[in-house]
Structure formats: structure tokens, C-alpha cells
Amino acid sequence: MATDGKSNLSFVLNKPLDVCFQDKPVPKINSPHDVLVAVNYTGICGSDVHYWLHGAIGHFVVKDPMVLGHESAGTIVAVGDAVKTLSVGDRVALEPGYPCRRCVHCLSGHYNLCPEMRFAATPPYDGTLTGFWTAPADFCYKLPETVSLQEGALIEPLAVAVHITKQAKIQPGQTVVVMGAGPVGLLCAAVAKAYGASKVVSVDIVPSKLEFAKSFAATHTYLSQRVSPEENARNIIAAADLGEGADAVIDASGAEPSIQAALHVVRQGGHYVQGGMGKDNITFPIMALCIKEVTASGSFRYGSGDYRLAIQLVEQGKVDVKKLVNGVVPFKNAEEAFKKVKEGEVIKILIAGPNEKVEGGLDTTVDEKKLKEAKASGESGCC
Ligand SMILES: NC(=O)c1ccc[n+]([C@@H]2O[C@H](COP(=O)([O-])OP(=O)(O)OC[C@H]3O[C@@H](n4cnc5c(N)ncnc54)[C@H](O)[C@@H]3O)[C@@H](O)[C@H]2O)c1
Ligand SMILES: OC[C@H](O)C(O)[C@@H](O)CO
Incomplete structure (x- = not known):
């Protein structure tokens, strides 16, 4: 697929509570082992909301504008020359952190502990609330036919x-x-x-x-x-x-x-x-x-085999991730979606990719009043 001149609208955090949409260049496939993915759906995680509100989590501080989002599924639009396992058109869940593959932790099978991890929407790395995303092919997991792209966006928290x-x-x-x-x-x-x-x-x-x-x-x-x-x-x-x-x-x-x-x-x-x-x-x-x-x-994030098992649990009907989704909003309403998550009005809300059409609205089932009371009392453990 020719992506030159294509729009790559991205949802960018400039500083706390200051977000904007930016049309960034479509990323290039820089390694023969990489693929280019059109992002279809992205869920919002508590950590995205925390960066939006406070600009930092622990020692991870947003110093330069950063694209938010890391719970995504998308469709392959181009593959590098060495990619054998994926083809254009495949629907994939994106594992959003890439380790160095060389350190003692990576080589012992615990790549989630890699000190060189490049994790989406953890500064300084951009996230997946964007039109197009490049990734190593082995961190893109092909979805079975019975698993939808919206379910695919829930594979990340399920892998956690x-x-x-x-x-x-x-x-x-x-x-x-x-x-x-x-x-x-x-x-x-x-x-x-x-x-x-x-x-x-x-x-x-x-x-x-x-x-x-x-x-x-x-x-x-x-x-x-x-x-x-x-x-x-x-x-x-x-x-x-x-x-x-x-x-x-x-x-x-x-x-x-x-x-x-x-x-x-x-x-x-x-x-x-x-x-x-x-x-x-x-x-x-x-x-x-x-x-x-x-x-x-x-327990920190996920490692060898976790994404595959998460997809199997959904495919086999053992975990019905669809039930967690209160609604899907168009890309242009991304900030509204962040507000809903912050207010505790939803369990999971998905933001459609910038090139995705969306129907339907939000179903807010959570007891907002109780949640606000809990937050005011300081009992909530959100990071
Ligand atoms: N270990 C990891 O890799 C990893 C990855 C993602 C998220 N997290 C963390 O996991 C936690 C859960 O994530 P989430 O997205 O479900 O967050 P969440 O804020 O939606 O859920 C936390 C829940 O804990 C409840 N709670 C607050 N105080 C409580 C108490 N005293 N007793 C019982 N329940 C209480 C809240 O009401 C809320 O329902 C967060 O702290 C998040 O930062 C960890
Ligand atoms: O699911 C992955 C988590 O959201 C991230 O690790 C984040 O909480 C800390 O960077």
C-alpha cells in the first residue's frame, strides 16, 4: 500500500491536560523484519490517563510532546522483506513494548524486565493513538477469524x-x-x-x-x-x-x-x-x-507467551472481553474518552483509529457517585 502523502493523525500530549491532534509523517519500515499497521482501535489505560493528568508516572516524565495509547489492534498494510508470518490485510493485536533482545533478561526469557524496553506511550516513546504504527512482526499477533479487532484491542490488558x-x-x-x-x-x-x-x-x-x-x-x-x-x-x-x-x-x-x-x-x-x-x-x-x-x-506487564495465551482465552470463549467495552468513540473525540475514564464512567472505552468509521455511543454503567466518593476519600489505588 502506498502511504506517501497519507494522513497520519495522532493524539498528542503536550503537557498535563494539554492535548492536540497532529498530522505526523507515516512511519517508514526501517527493518526488513518490521510491518506497518493501520491502527483500528485503541483502549485507554489508567496510565494514559495518569500521563494526561500529571505528565509523569514515577521517573517517567513527559518532557517532549508524546502520542498517547498502547492498547491497540490494527490491520497490516505493508510488510518488510524478511517478514514471513504476516501478510497485508492480516488483523493483529499489537504488543506495544520492544525489548533489546540481547540483555541478560531478554536472553533468560524475561524480556518485560529489559532495561532498554521501548514501550509505547511511556516517555520518551510515542504511543499507538495514531493512524499508522510500525512494529517488529513478532510483536504483532494475528487474530483468529472469530476474534474481532475491538476484542484485539483488549488483548493488552488481558495479557497483563x-x-x-x-x-x-x-x-x-x-x-x-x-x-x-x-x-x-x-x-x-x-x-x-x-x-x-x-x-x-x-x-x-x-x-x-x-x-x-x-x-x-x-x-x-x-x-x-x-x-x-x-x-x-x-x-x-x-x-x-x-x-x-x-x-x-x-x-x-x-x-x-x-x-x-x-x-x-x-x-x-x-x-x-x-x-x-x-x-x-x-x-x-x-x-x-x-x-x-x-x-x-x-508482576510487570507481560512476557513470553502471554499475548498468545490471552488471544487463545478469547478465541476459546473463556474470557469475554467484549463485556468490558462500554462504547467506541471516533478519533476526534479522544479527549472526551479520556474524561470519561477519568470520571470512572466506563470500564473500558475504545477510540477508533483516525481512518475508522464509528457507530453507536457510550453505555456508562459504573456507579459514578460512589467512585467519586472513593476517590475523594483517597482510597483509590490508581497509579
Ligand atoms: N503490573 C502491571 O504491569 C500493570 C499493568 C497495568 C495496570 N497496572 C495497575 O493495576 C491496577 C489496576 O488497573 P486498572 O486499570 O484495573 O485500574 P482501576 O483504577 O480501574 O482499578 C482499581 C480498582 O481498585 C479499586 N479499589 C480502590 N481501593 C480499593 C480497596 N481499598 N480495596 C479494594 N479495591 C479497591 C477501585 O475502586 C478500582 O475498581 C492499577 O494500579 C494499575 O496501575 C499494573
Ligand atoms: O499495561 C502496561 C502498563 O499500562 C504500563 O506498564 C504502565 O502502567 C507503566 O508504564
Whole structure:
């Protein structure tokens, strides 16, 4: 496809709360192993919203204008000479971070830990809210015929959940508690179920999120109370009849009270996984970790095999990512979509690529009032 002279409209963050649309040059295929993709749909992640609001996450600071977005699916429009696995017209989920492939972490199979990672919409690298995107072919995953491009945009957060849930080492029949019922927590709950968990308990501070969790993947839910972490933990164990405690507990909230309760919910010898990213430092119940011999793991993004497994879970109908999507907005309404996510009015909203036609609107099902109350009380663990 000839892309010379084509428009490549992109959604650019200049500085906090200052965004614009820019027509950038269509990127060139610079390696014979790369492909050029027309982006069809992009989801908004909490980290995109955080950059939009604050211009930084930890030591990643937006110093120059940066294109936002990293949860995308698209259609191949050109391939480099060495590409054998993809052809023009293939629909793909985009894995948005490219490691160096040479360092000790890459060579040991943990490329998500590569210090040279170039991750979309993490400064200084541009993101995928753009018309055309170049990528190494092996970081573009062909979607099966039964998986739509909109579902394809949800593969990124699902891969995050796959990676988190893998660390929890769930065996068939085990019990799992997931703290937080935002997109990542909901997807962890669904993956835990797909891994064979017999009970999956979703915990949140917003009732409507728990209602949705019950309809999505949770077998039990618990509305966290303003009581001690120990008491919340006892209540969770009682509510789901977890006996000595849960075999595995995943934090997908990043909130300190949730992390504290998690260490009291997990059984002796159980697994705890930190998926949520909240404050850098918190008070952590280290005695519970020690005395119960809990195996605790961190989880960051995704690595070998996670994208493929995420796509299989969708293809096999084990995780219905469509249910998370409240609506699709045209590219020109990207800022409006960011506002909706910020206000907690949606679970997942997709922004159509600049060359995509969009029908329909937004379905806002989340209990906005409760969420605002929670945010005002400082309980939310968003990064
Ligand atoms: N580890 C990774 O690679 C990775 C990748 C993406 C996102 N994240 C992080 O995962 C977390 C979840 O992402 P998300 O997109 O679902 O975010 P989100 O903000 O939509 O979801 C967080 C949920 O936690 C709930 N919550 C807040 N305080 C709570 C408490 N005390 N107890 C129980 N629940 C509570 C909120 O109501 C919300 O539903 C975020 O912290 C995000 O930064 C991590
Ligand atoms: O899904 C990937 C995550 O959004 C990113 O790693 C971000 O949260 C930190 O850079």
C-alpha cells in the first residue's frame, strides 16, 4: 500500500491536560523484519490517563510532546522483506513494548524486565493513538477469524492479567481473591477461573463494580469496609467460606488497605501477587508474610507467551472481553474518552483509529457517585 502523502493523525500530549491532534509523517519500515499497521482501535489505560493528568508516572516524565495509547489492534498494510508470518490485510493485536533482545533478561526469557524496553506511550516513546504504527512482526499477533479487532484491542490488558495470574501459580480447584475490580482485576478474575479456580472472590469499594464482577467472572464478591485490614480479611474469608484463607490473592488495586487485607486473607503457604501500582511505599504486614510463609511476587506487564495465551482465552470463549467495552468513540473525540475514564464512567472505552468509521455511543454503567466518593476519600489505588 502506498502511504506517501497519507494522513497520519495522532493524539498528542503536550503537557498535563494539554492535548492536540497532529498530522505526523507515516512511519517508514526501517527493518526488513518490521510491518506497518493501520491502527483500528485503541483502549485507554489508567496510565494514559495518569500521563494526561500529571505528565509523569514515577521517573517517567513527559518532557517532549508524546502520542498517547498502547492498547491497540490494527490491520497490516505493508510488510518488510524478511517478514514471513504476516501478510497485508492480516488483523493483529499489537504488543506495544520492544525489548533489546540481547540483555541478560531478554536472553533468560524475561524480556518485560529489559532495561532498554521501548514501550509505547511511556516517555520518551510515542504511543499507538495514531493512524499508522510500525512494529517488529513478532510483536504483532494475528487474530483468529472469530476474534474481532475491538476484542484485539483488549488483548493488552488481558495479557497483563495473564502475566499477573501466572505468578499466582493457581492449580485447578484452588481459591483466589482478587483485590480491585477495575479492568485489570476483572480480567485477573476471569483468567483465574479459566485456570480452574473453584472460587474467585472480587473485592472492591464500589458496589456497582462488584455487581459487574459477579456478572463477569467472580463466584463471590465483597464490598471492602472502613474497618481494619484484619477485619476485612476475616469478612472476606467468611463471605466466601475460604477456610484457612485463600490459596492465592492478587492485588489489582494498588491501594494500601487492600494490600494489607490481602496478606491476612491468603492462607499459610499461599501465593500473593502485586499487580496494582499505587503509592511507592506503604505499611506492609511483613509478619503475616513471614509467619505464613507466603510466596510474594511482583508482576510487570507481560512476557513470553502471554499475548498468545490471552488471544487463545478469547478465541476459546473463556474470557469475554467484549463485556468490558462500554462504547467506541471516533478519533476526534479522544479527549472526551479520556474524561470519561477519568470520571470512572466506563470500564473500558475504545477510540477508533483516525481512518475508522464509528457507530453507536457510550453505555456508562459504573456507579459514578460512589467512585467519586472513593476517590475523594483517597482510597483509590490508581497509579
Ligand atoms: N503490573 C502491571 O504491569 C500493570 C499493568 C497495568 C495496570 N497496572 C495497575 O493495576 C491496577 C489496576 O488497573 P486498572 O486499570 O484495573 O485500574 P482501576 O483504577 O480501574 O482499578 C482499581 C480498582 O481498585 C479499586 N479499589 C480502590 N481501593 C480499593 C480497596 N481499598 N480495596 C479494594 N479495591 C479497591 C477501585 O475502586 C478500582 O475498581 C492499577 O494500579 C494499575 O496501575 C499494573
Ligand atoms: O499495561 C502496561 C502498563 O499500562 C504500563 O506498564 C504502565 O502502567 C507503566 O508504564
